[in-house]
Amino acid sequence: xxxxxxxxxxxxxxxxxxxxxxxxxxxxxxxxxxxxxxxxxxxxxxxxxxxxxxxxxxxxxxxxxxxxxxxxxxxxxxxxxxxxxxxxxxxxxxxxxxxxxxxxxxxxxxxxxxxxxxxxxxxxxxxxxxxxxxxxxxxxxxxxxxxxxxxxxxxxxxxxxxxxxxxxxxxxxxxxxxxxxxxxxxxxxxxxxxxxxxxxxxxxxxxxxxxxxxxxxxxxxxxxxxxxxxxxxxxxxxxxxxxxxx
Amino acid sequence: xxxxxxxxxxxxxxxxxxxxxxxxxxxxxxxxxxxxxxxxxxxxxxxxxxxxxxxxxxxxxxxxxxxxxxxxxxxxxxxxxxxxxxxxxxxxxxxxxxxxxxxxxxxxxxxxxxxxxxxxxxxxxxxxxxxxxxxxxxxxxxxxxxxxxxxxxxxxxxxxxxxxxxxxxxxxxxxxxxxxxxxxxxxxxxxxxxxxxxxxxxxxxxxxxxxxxxxxxxxxxxxxxxxxxxxxxxxxxxxxxxxxxx
DNA sequence: CGCCGACTTGACACCAATCAAGATAAGTGG
DNA sequence: CCACTTATCTTGATTGGTGTCAAGTCGGCG
Numbered sequence: 298x299x300x301x302x303x304x305x306x307x308x309x310x311x312x313x314x315x316x317x318x319x320x321x322x323x324x325x326x327x328x329x330x331x332x333x334x335x336x337x338x339x340x341x342x343x344x345x346x347x348x349x350x351x352x353x354x355x356x357x358x359x360x361x362x363x364x365x366x367x368x369x370x371x372x373x374x375x376x377x378x379x380x381x382x383x384x385x386x387x388x389x390x391x392x393x394x395x396x397x398x399x400x401x402x403x404x405x406x407x408x409x410x411x412x413x414x415x416x417x418x419x420x421x422x423x424x425x426x427x428x429x430x431x432x433x434x435x436x437x438x439x440x441x442x443x444x445x446x447x448x449x450x451x452x453x454x455x456x457x458x459x460x461x462x463x464x465x466x467x468x469x470x471x472x473x474x475x476x477x478x479x480x481x482x483x484x485x486x487x488x489x490x491x492x493x494x495x496x497x498x499x500x501x502x503x504x505x506x507x508x509x510x511x512x513x514x515x516x517x518x519x520x521x522x523x524x525x526x527x528x529x530x531x532x533x534x535x536x537x538x539x540x541x542x543x
Numbered sequence: 544x545x546x547x548x549x550x551x552x553x554x555x556x557x558x559x560x561x562x563x564x565x566x567x568x569x570x571x572x573x574x575x576x577x578x579x580x581x582x583x584x585x586x587x588x589x590x591x592x593x594x595x596x597x598x599x600x601x602x603x604x605x606x607x608x609x610x611x612x613x614x615x616x617x618x619x620x621x622x623x624x625x626x627x628x629x630x631x632x633x634x635x636x637x638x639x640x641x642x643x644x645x646x647x648x649x650x651x652x653x654x655x656x657x658x659x660x661x662x663x664x665x666x667x668x669x670x671x672x673x674x675x676x677x678x679x680x681x682x683x684x685x686x687x688x689x690x691x692x693x694x695x696x697x698x699x700x701x702x703x704x705x706x707x708x709x710x711x712x713x714x715x716x717x718x719x720x721x722x723x724x725x726x727x728x729x730x731x732x733x734x735x736x737x738x739x740x741x742x743x744x745x746x747x748x749x750x751x752x753x754x755x756x757x758x759x760x761x762x763x764x765x766x767x768x769x770x771x772x773x774x775x776x777x778x779x780x781x782x783x784x785x786x787x788x789x
Numbered sequence: 790c791g792c793c794g795a796c797t798t799g800a801c802a803c804c805a806a807t808c809a810a811g812a813t814a815a816g817t818g819g
Numbered sequence: 820c821c822a823c824t825t826a827t828c829t830t831g832a833t834t835g836g837t838g839t840c841a842a843g844t845c846g847g848c849g
Binding site: 751 | 797
């Protein structure tokens, strides 16, 4: 019934939180643990609430809503999306463990966020966050860095959608996924997408049918083998690197 | 011969500069004069160099170069672009009077910038800018605001490229252009593009031929009339608003 | 006035969107 | 745990939109 459950409210951080404070895989994304010192993380967890989203497709916040919180993904996958006038959905990014989200402009969320699969999310009240930030100008610079990083990523997606055809877009998407240790077992070559065809389609600016076709094409080229709709074995990882542009 | 000419170097700002310090049209873009108080602008012009780019297609900086400057467009049009592995160009944005650019990450420019037509550009040394910023934490927040704004714009472009067909993209592009008083005479309905078909194509993620077709389609719908390749009369401005999404 | 580059238009081939149907996987309740 | 139900995924067929090549026209600049 209750689709979101508050696991912990932590003015005095519990031991489980301190035990696993956003440790992340080494990759190029801007993670909260890259941006903050251990002491700063401690301070942040002190004002955090832990939310447990049990089911996929649950809204975390919607574009245009008053922004009162900043979020960080811990477990599961979150999608950031925007809708056009016709109601068509464009997924702007997927977020995993350690990624922070909830960007606002003029006090309102710019985009929508909801769960792709069951997820655990940390929530930070913006007001208390601002009080923390005021004292430390360094933290503000970190947020600027994060915004610049996201900007760069968004511009990369513009390049992808403007220049590449669907199979090429899928190759780049799979390449990005293999950078996440959580979902890609490099030695076995097994990639656990955890994302449905419709979500992939809305991210790549195409249809689920065409995503399926693109998967088949890559399978015929012996680049991967589909084990299930959400599980593939990457047979030739180097084939995913060829297009790796900026 | 000399394609770029330094007009003024202004440790002591000349009268011409104080006379016209980034006065801008009222629109939704993030302009330097919106971000700064008059006193702050005065301070900035003190460290600025004014550059005169006489011809179109001149590089201001290129992606990957060491970033030593921040820029602001004064006259003319600047394009921000990125190239993929095959050398295909995607234009990310066009900039006009008052727009600031030169975003860097890890000390290097993320994108390339060059002139679309003859332009006058203000250049600010980052090092001295940083010294100015250090004293005023408010200015840093302004830059964050600017980055967030650009991020939002880039994400909008993702939506456009992912969801709309070419005629729809052109409609949205023309709508954006009509927001600039410099190039759009609202009473006469005359729009002076100042941008070639190839640049429009690389911005909309299509070919010059298809841009021409889209213009013809809009003309057949009596939405506009082509007076020349770079000049159109908007006959039904409200028709450009219909698609105005976020 | 003449040249050259930019723009426009048409024709064609290809890629992608959509509709429809069948196969597979996942979730649900007995 | 199994059977049923439902959603998701895959594949094929068809249609429409877009990229590309080629040729002709227009406009700007010397």
